[in-house]
Amino acid sequence: MPLHVRSKIWIENDDGKLIIGTGRLLILEAIMELGSMNRQPRNSNNPSGCLGKIRATEERCGFNLSTPQKRYQSTSEGLQLLWAYTRLRNQVREIYRRSVQGAFDDL
Numbered sequence: 001m002p003l004h005v006r007s008k009i010w011i012e013n014d015d016g017k018l019i020i021g022t023g024r025l026l027i028l029e030a031i032m033e034l035g036s037m038n039r040q041p042r043n044s045n046n047p048s049g050c051l052g053k054i055r056a057t058e059e060r061c062g063f064n065l066s067t068p069q070k071r072y073q074s075t076s077e078g079l080q081l082l083w084a085y086t087r088l089r090n091q092v093r094e095i096y097r098r099s100v101q102g103a104f105d106d107l
Contacts, residue, residue: 003104005096009089013060020085024053028065028082031072 010021018024027050058065065078074082 005100007092007096009085009092011085011088015060017056017060019057019060020081024057025082025085027054028074028078031066032074032079032082035072 008022011019013019020028030050031054054065061077061081063077064075065081066072066074
């Protein structure tokens with residue numbers, strides 16, 4: 001029976017408040033790809049909830065993640081956060097994968 005290690009990665013500030021995790025990553029990706037808060041990841045029907053999460057993260061970070069113009073657009077800081085988090089998440093997944101490779105072969 002093949003077994004796999006799974007984990008969730010998120011970033012918090014010094015107060016333990018969430019900055020970015022998978023959910024906020026999906027929201028930022030939707031903003032970047034769709035330019036809208038009304039088209040949500042995972043078929044969410046709560047655009048105001050997504051906007052609230054983005055605004056809370058902006059307050060905690062001290063910079064804007066997106067700007068509402070004709071379409072919502074990610075700011076350069078928002079893109080940097082998105083890319084840094086994605087890189088970190090991928091690196092951690094690879095470390096886990098290599099670390100446990102073969103660890104459960106005897107089961």
